[in-house]
Amino acid sequence: MEVFYAIMFFILGAVLASFYCVIATRLPEGKSIVKPGSHCTSCNHKLKWFELIPIISYIFLRGKCRYCHKKIPFYEFVCEIVTGTLFCISYLYFGFSYNFYVSLILISLLMIIFISDFQYMIILDSPLVISAIAIFLLKGFYLGWDIAFISVRDGIFMFLLMLAIGYFGSKAFKREALGGGDIKLSFIIGLTLTFPYCLMALILSTFLALPYATFSLLSNSSHEVPYGPFLISALCIVFFYLDKFSYIINLF
Ligand SMILES: [Zn+2]
Incomplete structure (x- = not known):
């Protein structure tokens, strides 16, 4: 069961990380975080479900947009792996406890601040x-x-x-x-x-x-x-x- 939860929290972290990238890059530019849906920032092509799977899509697409071949920012890929890994480690380290829930919040904040502060100050x-x-x-x-x-x-x-x-x-x-x-x-x-x-x-x-x-x-x-x-x-x-x-x- 421990392994099952560890994997689930890795996936949860990776999925949330894609959302954190959206928050950290859209909000500083005054854009909405819900509309439009996920798209290529270069050619505006709407992303299909198989282009939205964290980590895997990046590897599958070799880090490029399927249409215009514009590079997908590498930090998004890193952010997904790091968030997933840290969520997983937190669970193994703390178990279901107060410390675990707080650590999930802190890791989320860590990711959003890293992206928005380095990119937009x-x-x-x-x-x-x-x-x-x-x-x-x-x-x-x-x-x-x-x-x-x-x-x-x-x-x-x-x-x-x-x-x-x-x-x-x-x-x-x-x-x-x-x-x-x-x-x-x-x-x-x-x-x-x-x-x-x-x-x-x-x-x-x-x-x-x-x-x-x-x-x-x-x-x-x-x-x-x-x-x-x-x-x-x-x-x-x-x-x-x-x-x-x-x-x-x-x-x-
Ligand atoms: Zn594109």
Whole structure:
């Protein structure tokens, strides 16, 4: 049964990933996510059912549109495999539990933010709002409402902390230091991890972002570096390895 569920969650992840790609690329351009249905963005040919099977269709079509032979973005294929794999690992790691359901939300957010922030430098509001509400409700039902409200307090703490960092950062560097999306995402970090783990995630995110930021500032002219992907990655890592991080915290 374990193997059956593991496979089912891999498929679920891959299917949802195609939807997340649609969300992350259509919403920043102000397009609807339901209409029109899936189509080739180059020749507008409507995709048939066999062109819509995650992962398999990409391999079958050799990564190209059947009509105009325009390349299908490779990241969509990667996103489907990664989401499926992470859903599957989460199930094997957590089983049916509070941690599992929250990890599905975090992985979904991870995928959407990676695509929208790297492509458009945007972190969409609607996935953040839906995730925050879902995590709050899961906490309330599984861990108790007192804990859920303490988590909201820690979310607000993180939000205000990042707001302050952003404010003083832009004064110091004379340009926007943190995007509004990064600040809103920090609320979810506080809400999910609570104190002091949310601060560990923040510290970890700067370490994750540093090599990329250094590389991109040295190699190209644009000085805009998306921070959202590193924030959400750090949140996922701390959430998955909470016991390891609690060991570090207990050392102090
Ligand atoms: Zn086409």
